[in-house]
Amino acid sequence: MATPKVCGIETEYGVISRGFESSPIVASSVLVNAYAGAFKQNIQWDFEDETPDRDARGFCLEDAFPPEVETHMANSVLTNGARYYVDHAHPEVSTPECRTATEVVLYDRAGEEIIRESMQRANALLPDHHEIITYKNNSDGKGNSYGCHENYLVARELPFGQLSTYITTHFVTRQIFCGSGKVGSEFFTEKSDAVPYQISQRADFFEEEIGLETTIRRPIVNTRDEPHCDPDKYRRLHVIVGDANMSEYATYLKVGTTSIVLAMIEDGAFPTQLIIDDPVNTIRIVSRDTRLKNPIRLADGSLKTSLEIQFLILEAAETYASAHGLSCVSSDEFPREGANILQLWRETLANLSNGGQGSFDTIDWLAKMSLITAYQERNDLPPNDPKLKALDLQYHDMRQGKNLSSRMNLRKLISQSDAELARTEPPDSTRAFFRGMCLHRWSEFVVSANWDCIIFDVGDGPLRRIPMMEPLKGTRMLTENLFRSCHTPMDLILALGLEDSELTTYKISDVF
Amino acid sequence: MTEKIRKSVSTPAESPVENIEDLAVAKNAHAENIKADLDHLLDEIDSILETNAEDFVNSYVQKGGE
Structure with missing residues (x-):
């Protein structure tokens, strides 16, 4: 039985300053501080347990460059259970842990609202004609990329080699519905008119099949082994291959289909013949194949298009759903989530085999391509005209009046009011609820927090640490009464039996 | 939180379409x-x-x- 798919997204936003000279690090810090200051959410992140250089394959490469963890940058834990911080030279929002794809979309949308609010607050503080602007994309078109990473909970007992072989097939081909589209390529050797437009923002940046790095020699499967939870029981698959999406339905499909495929791999239900022969070259070939007609070579020597491979994965997923059910990607709150993902997946692939008709309002690369093609035709522009690249960038512009994706009638999954509410309220379905409630109730006592613990200074005696090693616990259902019965953080610590006391009413293992 | 939003989230399978012709007409209009x-x-x-x-x-x- 597959592990319930706790999942989340980390989005790094492109950032520029206009009207003044500023390093992107400073501009990003101004954004995070403007938001954190405004909402008094400047709780520090606790880096004690971060080990980004641990490799899932059980060894450490000597010439590998593990990602650096920057501890001195602006860092905030939010009352919705999310993390908002400066990662290298970008503002980054990590959603709280979620139980369903719908919740991930909700908190990704909340992240966009957080970024917008930050820009408004920061720009209100800056002199006239000085402005900080952000973009939800992944490339500057000059060989520099920044990520939109996904995370999924998987069973530790699943051999990593098996996981990486099969998930690679999905990663190479899923871009046909979750690519965000890009004008041009990242390779200076490629003539500008050879690749007028491609499906993915990120495909050009992948040079290895598997590895630890995220900034150089990027691998399709990232081996960072940093579970942020019980390492004997779980792994966190850290996915770096995806594009940031403007379309809510694209994010929904990206997270939903990947969750189902991971569950199939855990339960031995992935079609074992679907192994890509040369994933690194193929991911670029698929990205350049906007007609979805190019054959891909599989390890058994057969040839199939990206669309044919996706149909085969979908059919296996439908068979898997009939045999096992899809409770691992659904929840009490969203009981039909698995079935809904399968239905949208099938509709989308059917539309793609019919020229995309019916999916121009859900697939980013199609929506952006229709805009760019129409503009180019109307103004009779050559494919390398900078205005087309400007359109591409502005599809992802986070300023309300300048964003072009919002003008493309993309279908909505989340209402504006829900996205705004999710800026401050945590999901019910994971330990993010516990983190969010602690920050709502007692932020002045919280010294630091991270994914798997929270540390209180109650003013008396040592700092008190509450471990949160089980991402599926700490939910509203398990902790609502606990929070109701506690008036101070010390009440919480005593109730949880973290110190000898007759006030203990719960065992920590009941809650985490 | 998600308790509150559950009702307002419209999931893809829950937009009822009477029959396949309606779907085609709706798609064309769209x-x-x-x-x-x-x-x-x-x-x-x-x-x-x-x-x-x-x-x-x-x-x-x-x-x-x-």
Whole structure:
């Protein structure tokens, strides 16, 4: 039985300053501080347990460059259970842990609202004609990329080699519905008119099949082994291959289909013949194949298009759903989530085999391509005209009046009011609820927090640490009464039996 | 939180369509709307686009991600 798919997204936003000279690090810090200051959410992140250089394959490469963890940058834990911080030279929002794809979309949308609010607050503080602007994309078109990473909970007992072989097939081909589209390529050797437009923002940046790095020699499967939870029981698959999406339905499909495929791999239900022969070259070939007609070579020597491979994965997923059910990607709150993902997946692939008709309002690369093609035709522009690249960038512009994706009638999954509410309220379905409630109730006592613990200074005696090693616990259902019965953080610590006391009413293992 | 939003989230399978012909008609109508909206956007897009596209594209440089 597959592990319930706790999942989340980390989005790094492109950032520029206009009207003044500023390093992107400073501009990003101004954004995070403007938001954190405004909402008094400047709780520090606790880096004690971060080990980004641990490799899932059980060894450490000597010439590998593990990602650096920057501890001195602006860092905030939010009352919705999310993390908002400066990662290298970008503002980054990590959603709280979620139980369903719908919740991930909700908190990704909340992240966009957080970024917008930050820009408004920061720009209100800056002199006239000085402005900080952000973009939800992944490339500057000059060989520099920044990520939109996904995370999924998987069973530790699943051999990593098996996981990486099969998930690679999905990663190479899923871009046909979750690519965000890009004008041009990242390779200076490629003539500008050879690749007028491609499906993915990120495909050009992948040079290895598997590895630890995220900034150089990027691998399709990232081996960072940093579970942020019980390492004997779980792994966190850290996915770096995806594009940031403007379309809510694209994010929904990206997270939903990947969750189902991971569950199939855990339960031995992935079609074992679907192994890509040369994933690194193929991911670029698929990205350049906007007609979805190019054959891909599989390890058994057969040839199939990206669309044919996706149909085969979908059919296996439908068979898997009939045999096992899809409770691992659904929840009490969203009981039909698995079935809904399968239905949208099938509709989308059917539309793609019919020229995309019916999916121009859900697939980013199609929506952006229709805009760019129409503009180019109307103004009779050559494919390398900078205005087309400007359109591409502005599809992802986070300023309300300048964003072009919002003008493309993309279908909505989340209402504006829900996205705004999710800026401050945590999901019910994971330990993010516990983190969010602690920050709502007692932020002045919280010294630091991270994914798997929270540390209180109650003013008396040592700092008190509450471990949160089980991402599926700490939910509203398990902790609502606990929070109701506690008036101070010390009440919480005593109730949880973290110190000898007759006030203990719960065992920590009941809650985490 | 999600308790509150559950009712307002419209999931893809829950938009009922009577039969397949209705679906085709709805899709065509929707496609027509998308085209009309795109034409309208193109009419005013030059006022939304950055004034000097070439400078804007050249100066958009992002180093140090992930």
